Amino acid sequence: MADYKGVMVCTEQKHGKFHRVSFELLAQAQILAKKLGEPVYCSVLGPSNLDLSQLTSRGADEIFMVSDDNAFEYPDVMLTTDNLAQIIEKVKPSVCLFGATSFGRSLAPRIAARFGCGLTADCTGLDIDESGNLIQIRPAFSENILAHILSSARPQMATIRYKEFDEQTPVEGLKSNVKHFDFKDSSVGLIETLREIKQEDFNITDASVVVSAGKGLKTPEDIKLIETLAKALGGVVGGSRPLIDEGFLTKPHQVGYSGNRVKPKLYVACGISGAPQHQAGMKEADIILAINTDPSAPIFNIADYGIVGDLYQVIPSLIEAIEKR
């Protein structure tokens, strides 16, 4: 165990751009590394022209990189596993942190199984105990409890929820050592990417205002009403699962347990009853406004402001009030 040192952020990139969760992890890695008196590492797999200064300015002491201009063009778990595994084997970090993104949640278990170590999913908190072990804190049972989990094996691995922590602010004048590793082909077998389906360029998790609709919305045309309110508030449109299932909105707009978790400054829930699955995706919003005809809808329990009324009447007058302001 004494051989293992350092807190490694396993960064994620696509088309030469780092995922923001990597910057959030760097902030956490620094806090942990300071408590341990150990360095902050970053592993990077990507094209050779990746801008590593984004990691340096956010406190990476050492960067371990496998560069290949083609291999990492599309997210490929199998290739990433083998290349990341060779870094971890050599560097022996004490802690490995992954973003709990769809890619990170697919990659981290493979890495953990390969090294025979533990892995805690979707952590919302991290700490170091009196013996220098990583305390991995994760919500469980529909977020009714927070479990504090320890790993007996090294490295100690965890995936961390996106948007749970603030990003590390870049600082000028920092330095990192960069060490390059040779590219390795997958040993298990490749998954061929046949094509990327073009998708609307839309990211609900970045919006500071989200206006969502639920089953209270009657027809797909009525999305226009939600859009008008979203526009008046400078926000974007989201929806609960039934609306996505019905085809009113596409998947990137889905808020909830099986969709996106959002943490905007303002969340407006229109005609959404507030099932636990939906709440899991939005209850961390700074301000929640709920509009629903049913006064007993659970959404009112977590709303800062509740309006018991028909969204078809309430929203137009709310838009008017905003515009009049």
Added chain:
Amino acid sequence: MRIVVMVKQVPDMERVKFDQEKGTIDRKSAGTEMNPFDLNALEAAVQVKEELGAEVVAISMGPPNAEEVIKESIARGADHGVLLSDRRFGGSDVKATSNALAYGIKTIEREYGKVDLVICGMQTVDGDTGQVGPEVAEFLNIPHIAYVEGVERVDEESIDVVCDIWEGVYVKKLKYPGLLTVTKSLNNPRLPSFKNKMAAKKYQVPVWNPDNFGEGISEDLFGSKGSPTRVRRVVVPKSHVRAGKVWREDFDTAFDEIIKRLGDERVLEVNNG
């Protein structure tokens, strides 16, 4: 062609009662059901079976009464099912669970024949980690694709699937043997047919323990001995209930108050540029 579907018996999370003091759920307070995502995994396997003529084998790990979930798999179209149940599996974390399931699948290969494809739900609603599928794939040394949302094409060599990774939707080809974890958008699970229900009733579920896996496999791989993680303590977080203000009439006053707050907190200004 042979497909293994991994299923789990979970408490009905909508109804299960939660002990805020102890930080545990009272599993007796609600019924059990098949993990909802596993229904989609099973449906996907049955659809391949209908198209190509595959044999579908369900596998689960759990207490003896988890044989119910195997019987349900038969009712929903699986041909066979196996339950891993033994006290030596008790206290398993993700790694120990995945190890046991991987050995279970290897044993299925021995008993029933070569396994081409393993399918499971993207996560369970009680454990909620989504880690077991990829770990099983690693222990079996086969590739995997997670969060599958659609199947474009399938034959006896490979399957083309649609999956969503970080704002990109990809079509990927998995050559067998391999593992898929699937989302709810993949399909609409059908209800059990009368004929299959009768077959399920009569089905004798084989129950396996570590001894069934073969010679020379250490028991220390399973259960709490095979689990590198442990829960140190459990904390009940502060309730998320907000001191909400609710209006049933006089919405204009409501709007004034809300819009003032949005102005004070610079929600509106920031967004207006």
